[in-house]
């Protein structure tokens with residue numbers, strides 16, 4: 205996949221969110237081994253690279269091959285070793301764990317990049333007409349088109365409700381099931397029109413685009429985002445060296461809840477029922493939470509980059 209002229213300039217392709225806060229909380233040492241699980245255009249990696257010396261190693265992971273092109277540009281100017289792994293970060297971390305690899309810093313900046321959202325042909329955006337795709341990895345098997353045309357209405361309803369917190373999930377799912385009997389869904393705007401026709405008129409003009417939640421839900425389902433995140437957190441903890449730090453930037457409550465619960469569950473707090481005479485859950489402290497509350501972007505960052513609005517950063521340290 206080629207980059208276009210704007211996208212040839214990595215610093216213009218995607219504005220990294222909470223970059224200074226992430227670098228500050230990870231606090232890299234010059235010889236650290238760092239894993240950027242969501243390399244994208246490398247914005248976070250560039251802000252961290254300035255703190256690394258010639259003995260450092262930076263591994264970039266991304267399931268989108270376009271990020272691999274950005275990684276090549278990034279690696280050209282570095283004095284330290286750089287390595288790229290194409291694929292799902294959960295699988296890449298599992299591969300590293302199996303090899304007994306250890307990293308000092310691991311971070312994930314979840315969701316989609318501007319390069320994905322702003323490229324109409326990727327089919328992520330409800331603002332452009334394009335094939336209904338939404339795969340972060342164009343080599344993956346299932347597209348949004350497959351889900352919309354093939355899943356039973358009840359399953360679509362569950363996805364819209366669970367992953368999009370869509371109030372009109374049932375009405376939209378039923379309308380889709382009816383429409384697709386006439387002709388299969390092929391494009392993003394075909395789906396947008398059906399969503400609009402399924403919801404009450406006032407909801408079409410409420411806060412945000414009426415298709416936003418359904419598009420988010422389909423994207424999460426197509427890319428198996430929550431399952432990947434859950435597996436990645438477990439694997440990251442295995443790869444992290446004692447004293448190493450794990451940071452996650454999330455963009456919606458489903459992701460943030462998962463991260464918060466994972467961190468809390470690794471602090472060694474006993475979760476046995478209170479009436480048990482002694483602990484049987486075997487709670488063992490593995491992490492120390494660095495951010496009691498999630499770090500959020502400043503008003504200045506949000507006004508410059510509205511996509512930062514819902515970002516939340518959580519950081520924890522592996523106990524020695």
Ligand SMILES: C[S@@+](CC[C@H](N)C(=O)[O-])C[C@H]1O[C@@H](n2cnc3c(N)ncnc32)[C@H](O)[C@@H]1O
Pocket residue numbers: 218219220221241242243244245246247248249265266267268271291292293294313314315316317318340429432433
């Ligand atoms: C918000 S962007 C990251 C932007 C990057 N931090 C930067 O500053 O340019 C998220 C990236 O993570 C990738 N991604 C999301 N989920 C992934 C997963 N499960 N495995 C690998 N990459 C993933 C996406 O393809 C996208 O490129």
